[in-house]
Amino acid sequence: MDRGKMVVNSDECKGCGLCISQCPVGCIEFDNETINKQGYHPAKYTGSGCTACGICFNVCPEPGAITVYKLVKA
Amino acid sequence: MSKELLKGNYAVIKGALLAGCVAYFGYPITPASEIAEAAAYYFPPAGRTFVQAESEIASINMVYGAAGAGVRCMTASSGPGISLKQEGVSYIAGAELPCVIVDIMRGGPGLGNIAPEQGDYHQVVKGGGHGNYKCVVYAPNSAQEMCDLTYKAFDTADKYRNPVYVLADGFIGQMMEQVDFSHLKPIEPKKLEWGVHGTPDSKNLINSIYLDPDVLEAHNRKLQEKYKKIEENEAIFENYKVDDADLILIGYGITSRILRSVVDEARNSGLKVGLFRPKTLWPLAKDEINRLVGSAKKFLVVEMSNGQLVDDIRLIVEGKIPVEFYGRMGGNVPTVDEVLEITKKLS
Amino acid sequence: MYEPILEKPKSFFDIYKEKSGDQTITHYCPGCGHGIVHKYVASALDELNLTDKAIFVSPVGCSVFGYYYFNTGNYQAAHGRAPAVATGTKRVNPDSIVISYQGDGDLAAIGTAEIIHAANRGELMTVIFINNAIYGMTGGQMAPTTLVGQKTTTSPRGRNPYNEGYPVKMCELISQLNAPIYVERVALNNAANRAKAKRAIKKALKLQAERKGFTFVEVLSQCPTGWKVDPPDSLKWIEEKMIPYYPVKVFKDISNEAEPYPEPKKIVSGNELLEILGIKSEEEKDLKKYEIPKEYRNPKIKIAGFGGQGVLLLGVALAQVGMMEGYNVTWIPSYGPEMRGGTANCSVNISDGLIGSPVVEKPTILVAMNKPSMEKFEKDMVPGGILFYNTAMIDEEPKRDDITKVPVPATKIASDLGNIRVGNMVMLGAIIEKTKLLPFETVKKGFEYFISRKNLIPLNEKAVEAGMRYVRENNL
Structure with a gap:
């Protein structure tokens, strides 16, 4: 299991691509299948590789568009 | 002796403090400077704020800040300074904040001179800044009224959440007369509930921006309703x-x-x-x-x-x-x- | 299982109710640095538990709608005036945490005076300064921080220092002042710098909460729209264009040495306020103690002389004593154009009834302390008026023969008493002795009100007595 995961609230994403360009492990991509209610292709987690470093959160201009999760032992 | 021989400009400050004014923000200008001087003398020992601002513009915006906290506050100047303050007065009127502004008129236009004149009537009575607003304007003619009408101005300002002027000329500001304080009870300063106090229950918004034309028009209509009420109730002569x-x-x-x-x-x-x-x-x-x-x-x-x-x-x-x-x-x-x-x- | 470690800060509203349109997203363009800095501010408020005390001042510029987002007290300020508004609210809300948030046009152009002086006063506030080298809200015009050669809609051929000067370095300016305790420039270009930016904002707010002093954080921030570059490229633009000119570093940090500001004094009111104002609540005596002789009743007094002769003070003395005797009084100094002609003068009225015009145009009593004064005002006197003139300074006789003339060598008598400046009080003595306008006893009680240097009261009293004696002994 990956150390972390990031979740994009796709309706709040403006598709600026900052998180994609800044993610050190390249685990975020545009969701070209989806056009959100603002008319953007939102970012999405590729589904693997997230380290929960938080860089995507701290570069995202939308307050609620990205949430970063960390794996904790149950 | 309950009477004191005072310049009108000093009487303003005593009236203001009795009315519960807690903050004065100003900039020196003849023939209004004694108001700032009296404020500098009396406000701090009474635990109240006196700030000599870097400009007339800053001082009226400090008033906007303090007025937005729902406290009684004021500034004073003369014509050239009032001209500079007009932007801020418009914001204060737009945001419906109460405050008192004293204008001790001098000769104009331009730098003019420091002698008494009444040429600020238009800029004060007609609004002066941009937009559809009105300020209540008191016109004292004695040192006693400089005190009494300043005191009253704070009540009127709070009652309508509107800027109120005390408009006097250099003579009224500079003249000394007996002033009787015995009829003015000191008012306990308080923070009105609609203000921003930096507390969990005062997360209010002080602003004058309404992007939607219909919303701004409705705001303006509300202001005009208020002005109508003021016209019906506040004229004195x-x-x-x-x-x-x-x-x-x-x-x-x-x-x-x-x-x-x-x-x-x-x-x-x-x-x-x-x-x-x-x-x-x-x-x-x-x-x-x-x-x-x-x-x-x-x-x-x-x-x-x-x-x-x-x-x-x-x-x-x-x-x-x-x-x-x-x-x-x-x-x-x-x-x-x-x-x-x-x-x-x-x- | 996964637990959230970074999510929308609680200091933001869940729903942006003040905003029109979609109330779940900001009004900022895609990739804008403002949203990022907003998040850092909100996170810091969360972490420091300051949200409920916070007051956010939104400027004019792209962040004009800052108040849409922050679940705090909010002001929207006029262009450039956020630090003044912040000053006003902080001074009357000393326990609050005030954030003045400004862009480069707002802070470094139209509001230069406000930011410099708020910093110089050491206002207990935190200023967040977004420097993106352009006017975003108005559509990409030149900012005071626009780089040399940078093309904007108002510098279409690039900023030319010969026409527009050089970009303003605000941290460098602010850090020269004594009062600010913490001044840092940060940037949003890479993860390391963003981490520093976040820390700087939190530190600044923490220092404010500790009442340490004025804190200033400049953020080099991207404006992809204004710069006409893609958001990812805008971060490179910060790095390549801005940082070489605007070094990213701590410019000043004296926060460890700085003592917390003293707690503000409690507001005083009621009787304590009356005491500070010198207002005594004694009962007013309703009986007039003293009756002015009929021929001098309701005097209109003009007092004139050179500036240093104390003519204004003589007027104040008459008004003060008249008031103490229960009369209505006015005193008005020579003021404005009246000062032409080298004389200072004042008008005094002492009246049974309401005083109309306080300006004495036709004196019933004229006091001329020098020659120009007598020349100027003697002709205005009412017939039957009384003229006191200072023969030590006036070597001419008055011209009028329909007035009473009282020659008093006031300056000479004062000089003999050892202080030439009390000639005015000699004249006061002459006036009250000759006219019985006011009683000497009350003059003595009045000294404490009109003589500010208490050690001079005995001398002034002697001078008044000397003036009285002169009139008596010379049968004037």
């Missing part, structure tokens, strides 16, 4: 020997004092002359003026300006009787003799 007067002199501030002497001298010469003196310039006591139109044959408006109040009097009178005008400018105060001569000619 003083009459002197008007009941049988054929000629009624009209003037405010120092001019009204001179006109009072003119009335006495004219009466000594057997002329039926009276005085109507507005104590609020906005709102003007329209009903009273109309009543006097019914009894008098003629008005003579005297101002230390090019004729500014006279415009509003003529709008009210609507040509029903002649409204004459006599004005001095540049800091020259009309003498009793010169006005008396005109009075005799018009009688």
Whole structure:
């Protein structure tokens, strides 16, 4: 299991691509299948590789568009 | 002794503190500087804020900040400084904040001089800054009224959440007279609930921006409703020997004092002359003026300006009787003799 | 299982109710640095537990709607005036945490005076300064921080220093002042710098909460729209264009040495306020103690002389004592154009009734302390008036023969008493002795009100007595 995961609230994403360009492990991509209610292709987690470093959160201009999760032992 | 010999400018500050004013933000300018000096002297020992701002613009915006906290606050200046403050006054009016602004008028336009004039009437009474707003304007004519009307101005400002001016000329500011404080009870300062206090239950918003034209129009209509209420309730005035007067002199501030002497001298010469003196310039006591139109044959408006109040009097009178005008400018105060001569000619 | 470690800060509203349109997203363009800095501010408020005390001042610029987002007290300020508004609210809300948030046009152009002086006063506030080298809200015009050669809609051929000067470096300016305790420039270009930016904002707010002093954080921030570059490229633009000119570093940090500001004094009111104002609540005596002789009743007094002769003070003395005797009084100094002609003068009225014009045009009593004054005002006197003139300074006789003339060598008498400056009080003595306008006893009680240097009261009293004696002994 990956150390972390990031979740994009796709309706709040403006598709600026900052998180994609800044993610050190390249685990975020545009969701070209989806056009959100603002008319953007939102970012999405590729589904693997997230380290929960938080860089995507701290570069995202939308307050609620990205949430970063960390794996904790149950 | 409950009376004190005081300059009008000092009386303003004592009235303000008694009214519960907690913050003064100002910038020195002749002939209003004693107001800032008195504030600097009295505010800090009373645990209140005095800040000499870097500019008139900063000082009115500090007032915006303090007024937005729902506390009583004020600034004072003279014409050139009031010109600079107008942007801030517009914001304060737009955001519906209460505050008191004192204008001790001097000669203009431009740098003009420091002598007394009444040429700020238009910029103060008509709004002055941008947008559809009005400020209540008190016009004291004595040191006592500088105190009393400043005190009252804070109540009016709070009552309507609106900026209120105390408009006086250099003479009223510089003149010393006896001032009696015994009728003014000190008001306990408080923070009104709509203000921003930096507490969990005061997360309010102070602003004047309404992007949507319909929303801004609704805001403006609400303001106009408020102004209508002020017009109905807040006009005050003083009459002197008007009941049988054929000629009624009209003037405010120092001019009204001179006109009072003119009335006495004219009466000594057997002329039926009276005085109507507005104590609020906005709102003007329209009903009273109309009543006097019914009894008098003629008005003579005297101002230390090019004729500014006279415009509003003529709008009210609507040509029903002649409204004459006599004005001095540049800091020259009309003498009793010169006005008396005109009075005799018009009688 | 996964637990959230970074999510929307609680200091933001859940729903942006003040905003029109979609109330779940900001009004900022895609990739804008403002949203990022907003998040850092909100996170810091969360972490420091300051949200409920915070007051956010939104400027004019793209962040004009800052108040849409922050679940705090909010102000929207006029262009450039945020630090003044912040000053106003902080001074009356001393326990609050005030954030003045400004862009480069707002802070470094139209509001230069406000920011410099708020910093110089050491206002207990935190200023967040977004420097993106352009006017975003108005559509990409030149900012005070626009770089040399940078093309904007108002510098279409690039900023030319010969026409527009050089970009303003605000941290460098602010850090020269004594009062600010913490001044840092940060940037949003890479993860390391963003981490520093976040820390700087939190530190600044923490220092404010500790009442340490004025804190200033400048953020080099991207404006992809204004710069006409893609958001990812805008971060490179910060790095390549901005950072070389605007070094990213701590410019000043004296926060460790700085003592917390003293707690503000409690507001005083009621009787304590009356005491500070010198307002005594004694009962007013309703009986007039003293009756002014008929011929001098309701005097209109003009007092004139050179500036240093104390003519204004003599007027104040008469007004003060008249008031103490229960009369209405006015005193008005020569002021404005009246000062022409080299004389200072004042008008005093002492009256039974309401005083109309306070300006004495036709004196019933004239006090001329020098020759120009007598020349100027003697002719205005009412017939039957009384003229006191200082023969030590006036070598001419008055011209009028329909007035009473009282020659008093006031300056000479004062000089003999050892202080030439009390000639005014000699004249006061002469006036009250000759006219019985006011009683000496009350003059003595009045000294404490009109003589500010208490040690001079005995000398002034002697001078008044000397003036009285002169009139008596010379049968004037």
